[in-house]
Amino acid sequence: MSELTGLTLKAALAGLAERRFSAEEITRAHLAAIEAARPLNAFVLETPDEALAMARASDARIAAGEAGPLEGAPIGIKDLFCTKGVRSTAGSKILGNFIPPYESTVTANLWRDGAVMLGKLNMDEFAMGSSNETSAFGPVVNPWRAEGSNRDLTPGGSSGGSAAAVAAGLVLGATATDTGGSIRQPAALTGTVGIKPTYGRCSRWGVVAFASSLDQAGPIARTVEDAAILLRSMSGHDAKDSTSLPIAVPDYPDFVGRSPKGLRIGVPKQYRVDGMPPEIDALWEQGVAWLKDAGCEVVEVSLPHTRYALPAYYIIAPAEASSNLARYDGMRYGLRADGANLNAVYEDTRAAGFGDEVKRRILIGTYVLSAGYYDAYYLKAQKVRRRIADDFDAAFQTVDALLTPTAPSAAFGLGENSADPVAMYLNDIFTVTVNLAGLPAISLPGGLDAAGLPLGLQLIGRALDEGALFTLAGAMEKAADFRAKPRRWW
């Protein structure tokens, strides 16, 4: 890792502003790191020509005194975001060589603020997965390895490429998306920071849809402040997304470094699940101690419907997915298979283009929405979803934020959980509740387990209160003083 790729985003922006190095120099350093890290399979498309052109334009704007808040900062983009003129695949074969004729709002916001695109990051197909193994481009490999082992581990999913690239120093930060935990779980498994903001903060326009009532974009970065800097640029009202919130974006970085003294934190007892490694429980206790030391009051709270969140999610998300993914019919873009008639073309296109997990979810979604089952499953799940949201409302009457583990385990081996879909789904047990309720939540690294692998802690906030999360996470980051880096083996 060269000096320029080891910087935080904040330090890099300061160095660029002070002209200690140019955008082109820091971009070239990252392009070299990406090239050297191909065994990680973090990128599905490297865009060095675009990156250098954007970097030179940034250098010109810096010279002209017209620098934006992210001017010259090289970042990576999850391949779920449409990028104009640059292939966007959602990790699927069915999109083929789809080259979007338009730019997603989130990425447009980042380019408006001066960021430089290094390439498109690998991910689970259509963001459906928790280990990156459903990607049509093969799994991303976690830069972290257990001590004394050279076994390949998962970086988590679905934003595994984003998390691995940030952890390995290939990008200063990355965009990601989170439908059931896809920002926070990979952040936890790679020792990085990831925040899913309140539903509606980031526009979904130009983000390939998975489950529209749950999908939300956010950043993965190396520090809490870096995540705040990126989220400030990514967020904002967009008339092109009818669920985008028409409210001003707070100055998120300003919340980092404030004292959390006096805030009340809830510890939900239902998040203490059977079979959780004792180290995760211990880290959770440590997190409580850090917050108490920082002047917070910590109380136990109850979220009684927590255990029903995952099964409710596995009705709602597949139902929405089966509807959203109906558009991939081989007619207007993407893959088209040969067939004797129109129906055969549809069926063969979708059989050839979708991977097993995506097909599984489309089938579940189609089943629960089909005649005779709608009330028993879909409507029931939507009612349970209301119960889960009500649990949070009740808890937030008495506390300002909640502290939980992010994931039930550290990074696991590639292939280890792929035989049993339900075992894989359980990865999102602590993260999925927040998507159902639309709340913001951040994951930050808290420490290492006995094998030297990172573990994450999650803070959940009130709707629109990302500010409190940045303050609390900033204080915990300082207390945790997490400096471990993956040892370079690639």
Added chain:
Amino acid sequence: MTIDAATVRRVAKLAHIREPEERLEPLAAELSGIMQWIEQLGEVDTDGVEPMASAVALSLPMREDVVTEGGDAGPVLANAPGARNGFFVVPKVVE
């Protein structure tokens, strides 16, 4: 709820995904496993609970009913598997 091979065949047809006959039994077993795990939702008392479709409590925004874009046949067709004379080319729909 147990899902049998006939149900998988019917649902796959609805979803426009060709599943070969030999995949129907294994898929039925997988989907049954998932649906049985989901059955625990039956334990939750949801009498009188309003279904929640969205996390945003806002009503949908309205805009002026005017043309905001269009005339972009070139970019729209650029990714088409088949296009001719400004139109998508699709398999024969009506015999």
